[in-house]
Amino acid sequence: MQLKMKRRIREDQYDLLYPRYGKADVEQWDVTLLATLITELFPTSLQPLDIFLIKTEIRGTRNELQHLSSTSNMADADFDKYWGRLETAAKTLAKQVFNAKDEASFLKKMEFAKRNNLPNLGDCLRVWFEDNLNEVNSNTREMASVFKQVIAEIPGTSGDTKKRIKVVDNIFTKLQESFETTIKEVPARSISVKECADIRTKLRDKHHVVVTGSYNSSYTETAIAAVKGMHYDIKRSVEMSISLDWRHIDPENVDLVFCRNPFGSLSYDESKAKGIVDMFNNMIRTTKRNRPLDIVIVTDFQILKKLKEYHDHELLEEVVKVFGDTSETQPADLTLGCENHKVYSTYLPAVHNLGVLTSNYLKQHKISSLQVDKDVLKEAKGKFKAKKAIVLTGPRKCGKTSVAVALASFYKPCQCLLLTDPYDFKALDFQITCLVIIEDFTGKYCYDKKDVCR
Known part of the structure; x- marks a missing residue:
């Protein structure tokens, strides 16, 4: 409970430890949760080297892999680098916690994991078609394997999982092209280095962030610069501005969603905002998947303030405010959100x-x-x-x-x-x-x- 209150573990991780129904399944714990429990609950049993191996080498490698566009296309040199870090850390820890017999068994499992890989999925379909066509009616396992290659699971609006046949989606292609255009056209000038770092930190920790500012504070440019620094695959990044766009975003094919002015461009648009807000629960779930989807929302501060008068949500909690440059003729606006200039705080007489x-x-x-x-x-x-x-x-x-x-x-x-x-x-x-x-x-x-x- 202390870890939960200190936000060392998230709500969904707590649910894995104490599920509402049935018993806890350790197999569902991710690397981050396991590392947190070990280092936080058993600090006196760990040496500084143990903590370094668990946090920096194992969990750190996991975090780096999490932000790669596609681990299946990783170069051999990169694979050897990542695997070497994991192998060294795992072997060092194994020597301390296993006896000789269990250590040998562990090393065999690790070697098997390194050399065992999934076959080429496209080739599987060809082999199946040539060799097993006559056995389709009697062998449902092969049929299920084929359908698995052409069916994608997508989150529904109510949180359930829906399946659909993979098809060419022209709107999805336009969302990709919109992001490419934004990346190329929006200049990365006049950005705030501190806010840029804050955006990246929130994306790594929470996988979602709201970037806001006034008309002259270059908040969009700062958000773009932060995204560029994260090195997302541009082909796995999309830009959306209306709620209907979300239906065309498949979390399996996308790493970054850039929401630009989703609540109105020049002024607050309730009809537009309501559609996006209705998608918030679904969007926040995608940020908590095993392979999370990162979401960046860019909006004007006054529009965001108006939105919060009518709607509030967990997705709007991680906010980075970007202030404008100062000059003699145009000083920075440090009063974002302070519209009633005649009202002073009254917490002290x-x-x-x-x-x-x-x-x-x-x-x-x-x-x-x-x-x-x-x-x-x-x-x-x-x-x-x-x-x-x-x-x-x-x-x-x-x-x-x-x-x-x-x-x-x-x-x-x-x-x-x-x-x-x-x-x-x-x-x-x-x-x-x-x-x-x-x-x-x-x-x-x-x-x-x-x-x-x-």
Whole structure:
């Protein structure tokens, strides 16, 4: 339960440990679940080398293979590399947990697993047709094998599994082509490296992520750059924008689904959003399969906010917000989601008073701030933009306050807060406040060591 609460194991993994019906089947546990249980429940029984082999070599190799487009087309050199890591780790662990007889048996099974492979499926059909045509009526196993090659299992809208004959799907082809076009046409410029890394982390851990931002924050470009860095097979990637597209996506043939503006392009579209939301349960199941499907949803923040007013879902929990570049004429919008600029947080009574105090402070010095020397303001803005913090110093009545208010004029009044006491810092609401002005930092009339230390 502690592992579940700490999100070390997922809900579906917990269900494998304690199924609602019947007994737990160890054969259904995946490598990640097994590795987590061993390392978390028996830490005192493991040496540092054991933990390294289990987490880094075995589970790490599994994760790398998980993101390959097709393991069946792996080059011999790559196979030898991956197999070598697994073989070394497995043999080292086997020496510690098996006796000589069991170790020998384990090594034989491992060697068999390496050399045993499935026959060519297409060739199976030819051989069957030539050699066993006359035995079809009496040998249902062969018939079942043939149908298995031409039937695909797809998830239904209610979570059940449906089967269909594999056919050429023109719409699926268009979804592939749309993704190829997006990859080529959307430039990977002005991207945020940090947010790009966050997107990849969520895809590796959760297999789904929502990338959002404002019109000038290049959130689509950042999502594309993150996807490129994951090295998905472009032929196994699709782009969708409406709910009907999901019906043409076969998880067996797709590794990545790129949902671009699925809830509306320029404004929130309830009819369009409702169709996508109805597919959410089905989409989240595909991210929890043995071979998971990765889903990236790209949408404007205000549209996402509107969606959450009517619909909420697990799929919308993993969100990465991308902020725009800053410039003198167009500072970054750090208030995504803060539409009501007149409302201050009220979890502390002092917050409202600070808002009123700041508003009057800015009004009082507004005229003098317009008279600040341009060179001084330019230098202050340059340092402030580079370091995100600046100390304004000088003799009394030299215009320090005017420069501070001039810098604050690049923000909305509700985004600024004047702090006159160190305790005021506890009243900050980082969802609203973007700029803090600390007046008389070192003391008002003389140096105040106590205030400085606080």
